[in-house]
Amino acid sequence: AQSVAQPEDQVNVAEGNPLTVKCTYSVSGNPYLFWYVQYPNRGLQFLLKYITGDNLVKGSYGFEAEFNKSQTSFHLKKPSALVSDSALYFCAAYNFNKFYFGSGTKLNVKP
């Protein structure tokens, strides 16, 4: 079965420290990969995507993601976390006209 896994339900990081939110996928072919963020009581907002090319993708709000084909991973990163980055983050893969979403990772950034 096709799936996207986010192994951590929650990630805690101090403000100013680097953050990583992990994502691995098991989707056939060469899926397109996405990260979305959800703030409380809001819909999902698009952050960034990988289609092809450079393995490091830059997106909104200073976020970037690293694609690793051999490990089928697409980890979200930010060099210096802000308290305002606290939210729920979803990884998604798209292939053959279908999106597959991970279960989400709650990021807590402490002042």
Place this chain on the structure above:
Amino acid sequence: DVKVTQSSRYLVKRTGEKVFLECVQDMDHENMFWYRQDPGLGLRLIYFSYDVKMKEKGDIPEGYSVSREKKERFSLILESASTNQTSMYLCASSLRGQGYEQYFGPGTRLTVT
């Protein structure tokens, strides 16, 4: 900016009622989607539509139906609401084709009592 709106932010219905959730997008997107979001389960696709009057079942279509009579509007219908349909419902739209991101509405939190 793409705007996806949903008819209600919060809705409380009784078991057995027929429930309509409306979604409208203003960017002429071909694709529209309905998801439900439950803690620990992420987003699960209920139905999607790639054109007017066209629909495809997603992963959990049971107990739901949809209608797309106009390109900008996609409705989700719960024919007879049940308590296990209490959830957050998210609508999304996207351009047709590979690699286009989805744009999401703010969600409708439905409670069935």
